[in-house]
Amino acid sequence: MTNPAIVANGLRKSYGDKVVLDGIDLSVPEGTIFSLLGPNGAGKTTAVKILSTLITADAGSGSLHVAGHDLTTEAQAARAAIGVTGQFSAVDGLITGEENMLLMADLHHLSKSEGKRVAAELLERFDLVEAAKKPASTYSGGMKRRLDIAMTLVGSPRIIFLDEPTTGLDPRSRHNMWGIIRELVTDGVTVFLTTQYLEEADELADRIAVLNDGRIAAEGTAEELKRIVPGGHVRLRFSDPAAYQNAVGSLSKATALDDDALSLQIPSDGSQRDLRAVLDQLDAAGIEADELTVHTPDLDDVFFALTDSTTATAGATVPAQPKETVR
Numbered sequence: 419m420t421n422p423a424i425v426a427n428g429l430r431k432s433y434g435d436k437v438v439l440d441g442i443d444l445s446v447p448e449g450t451i452f453s454l455l456g457p458n459g460a461g462k463t464t465a466v467k468i469l470s471t472l473i474t475a476d477a478g479s480g481s482l483h484v485a486g487h488d489l490t491t492e493a494q495a496a497r498a499a500i501g502v503t504g505q506f507s508a509v510d511g512l513i514t515g516e517e518n519m520l521l522m523a524d525l526h527h528l529s530k531s532e533g534k535r536v537a538a539e540l541l542e543r544f545d546l547v548e549a550a551k552k553p554a555s556t557y558s559g560g561m562k563r564r565l566d567i568a569m570t571l572v573g574s575p576r577i578i579f580l581d582e583p584t585t586g587l588d589p590r591s592r593h594n595m596w597g598i599i600r601e602l603v604t605d606g607v608t609v610f611l612t613t614q615y616l617e618e619a620d621e622l623a624d625r626i627a628v629l630n631d632g633r634i635a636a637e638g639t640a641e642e643l644k645r646i647v648p649g650g651h652v653r654l655r656f657s658d659p660a661a662y663q664n665a666v667g668s669l670s671k672a673t674a675l676d677d678d679a680l681s682l683q684i685p686s687d688g689s690q691r692d693l694r695a696v697l698d699q700l701d702a703a704g705i706e707a708d709e710l711t712v713h714t715p716d717l718d719d720v721f722f723a724l725t726d727s728t729t730a731t732a733g734a735t736v737p738a739q740p741k742e743t744v745r
């Protein structure tokens with residue numbers, strides 16, 4: 419079993435009267451990707467700032483350990499093991515990509531020759547060799563993010579905090595960044611990721627926590643989280659009104675009847691066994707739909723269910739009406 423790279427017990431943070439983090443528990447195993455999700459203002463950046471030692475937690479917090487170091491007594495040692503790239507990029511636009519890298523190497527007290535070697539290696543790895551001699555201000559958003567991560571890696575951190583690393587990137591640059599993040603983990607690095615894109619967490623994260631109202635509303639793998647949200651179904655659509663009416667009459671479990679679209683839904687968890695039962699039922703009733711689609715809850719459904727402030731309670735399973743998502 420791997421050791422936890424990040425452990426938080428009872429993490430608390432308030433600004434004045436405003437409780438931002440109200441006793442958060444987290445444990446992130448080494449060499450995995452952990453994603454913290456939550457609506458705007460939920461406290462994700464605050465959690466990242468505390469765990470990466472940029473700000474301190476409130477005095478009433480429980481224990482916080484990063485890379486095995488206690489953040490209250492050994493923040494310096496924890497800092498040496500981590501890298502942070504966030505919404506506030508460290509990239510200086512006035513100097514070239516290469517100069518940014520060499521500056522970072524200086525900050526990490528690498529010798530001139532070692533600094534040059536590491537900078538060249540990382541510029542190559544992040545496909546920035548051609549742009550290396552140009553001012554960083556001329557880089558595209560995707561290139562700036564790549565340079566930012568390359569700069570973070572100069573210090574060979576074992577744990578990297580990525581605060582919304584793909585916000586504002588086009589789909590191709592986002593996919594490139596996902597490749598980079600996966601590669602980091604292959605090398606044994608632990609990644610703590612915040613993102614506004616649930617698809618990104620779904621793609622990358624080993625475990626996901628949803629932050630809401632200062633607490634973790636749910637935590638698990640993407641699959642585990644999806645299972646707590648009901649609403650999976652098979653949707654049948656007909657072109658012949660008589661066939662549609664026949665289906666409505668024969669399928670006692672049919673819901674969401676839509677007489678205009680000639681469509682209906684049959685609740686289903688989307689499993690092979692359940693789908694077989696649904697198909698057997700259709701065959702037995704002589705029903706032939708023109709279109710049959712299987713809908714399973716996605717992370718968007720989980721997010722909406724757990725972060726609806728009128729219904730969400732910590733750790734609870736919350737009923738939701740998932741939106742239409744064809745898988």
Ligand SMILES: Nc1ncnc2c1ncn2[C@@H]1O[C@H](COP(=O)(O)OP(=O)(O)OP(=O)(O)O)[C@@H](O)[C@H]1O
Pocket residue numbers: 433438456457458459460461462463464465
């Ligand atoms: N220095 C500060 N002083 C006072 N309030 C603050 C401070 N920093 C953050 N907050 C408040 O704490 C709450 C959480 O902010 P935080 O930036 O951590 O949220 P977030 O989940 O990262 O949001 P977003 O997705 O919008 O980036 C917000 O209500 C914010 O206004």
